[in-house]
Amino acid sequence: MMHSNNPTIISMIEDMTDIRENVSKYIALHDEFEVTQTFESIESFIHHVDVSPKFHCDILLLDVGLPGKSGIEGIPDILTRVNGVDIIMLTTYEEEEVILKSICAGACSYISKKSSLTQIVDAVRIVKMGGSYMSPSIAREIVSYLKVEKIAKTPTENSLTDRQNEILRSLAEGKTYKMISKELFISVETVRTHVKKLYKHLQVKNKAEAISMYLQGKVK
């Protein structure tokens, strides 16, 4: 309607008036973007969305330190209401923990308010293209997080043999002993033997506990 090739609709929740207006106006200078509306709190945003069924935005710039409900707390509410929105967090400092929480909550990127306006637009562009802006230190933070999640090396020396691991993996996929025996070309009895042994190694007494350990990365 306004632009020939659908501009990306941007919205913003930020309580500091000057930042809200400066950033939104600067972004609006670019033809590829259209800043429809800005808000000063999660509550006012949510209210507006709830009374405007047709509301939509592609990218939402969201301040972390909002009065009332914080930006992070608001993410779930926003995601359930605005379909397909990409959230970029606006941070005052590069607070690593906050950013990690935001990302886990569903934000897809973040940018410091101290960044230049051109940098902010660059970040928005990256998100528009399906990417995610991330500084080296935050990237490392996230990488470490994934590592801790998955590995947790030799905590209680829960290492299984290759065969036992293979079978445990299959158990976690919901396969019965019979199915596993056919896949591995061995007898059901053999599968049972492996299962019994791996239960002893893991000090569990049934499939459910073994799968829980496996999926929580507490094995091998």
Next chain:
Amino acid sequence: MMHSNNPTIISMIEDMTDIRENVSKYIALHDEFEVTQTFESIESFIHHVDVSPKFHCDILLLDVGLPGKSGIEGIPDILTRVNGVDIIMLTTYEEEEVILKSICAGACSYISKKSSLTQIVDAVRIVKMGGSYMSPSIAREIVSYLKVEKIAKTPTENSLTDRQNEILRSLAEGKTYKMISKELFISVETVRTHVKKLYKHLQVKNKAEAISMYLQGKVK
């Protein structure tokens, strides 16, 4: 010994001779780095480390597509042997799945072999400073991964009733129907009924699959 302020020790595992030599020689041109030794396979690296107790490196450049044991498969072996090493994966293409797996396995960064030598050195420097080099597309990939892990919003509307959730949680803890029935002061038959219904909601056919969905955050 060679440098006044401890150069960062770099090592490398790469089967392509030209890449191995070009990259290592270029890195070695910088005083801040010292490339001690390079290898052409995980096996030769592991062997060398095992027979040289004093071996150490700060940063290891690791090729993903190695003959024999792949780079990703080798990560756990490397991490258990070389204390505090930071692994940078060398990829031919920016294969998102591979990179994600590498990071979960314990790599802290990656860089395309097609990058310029200066870019590679930049990436190494970022890692040396405790950061992690990450392209926007990979960053987004990782962000999505974290999101799916934790949230998994209404993808197929896998929401259970409170009672069903309560029982599913108990199943994941390895409890039998009998135990659950006693804890909740209901009949075993009732527990069975709830289990049957939640299986249908989750479209699974046994405890193992239900627990897997639950632990992977794909429920509720």
Next chain:
DNA sequence: TTTGCAATCACCCTTTCGGGTGATTAGACA
């Protein structure tokens, strides 16, 4: 008010698990 559904319980029957015991073979290691 009727319809819908969550929660409760029961009975039938088959399959799957889990524990125990014991045996063979092949490779690793001392």
Next chain:
DNA sequence: TGTCTAATCACCCGAAAGGGTGATTGCAAA
């Protein structure tokens, strides 16, 4: 060479799980 262990297989037996059908109660929404 003897020992050890992983991997393979077998049989017994009771407990647990899973599928189906059917029933009652009570609450909430249409």
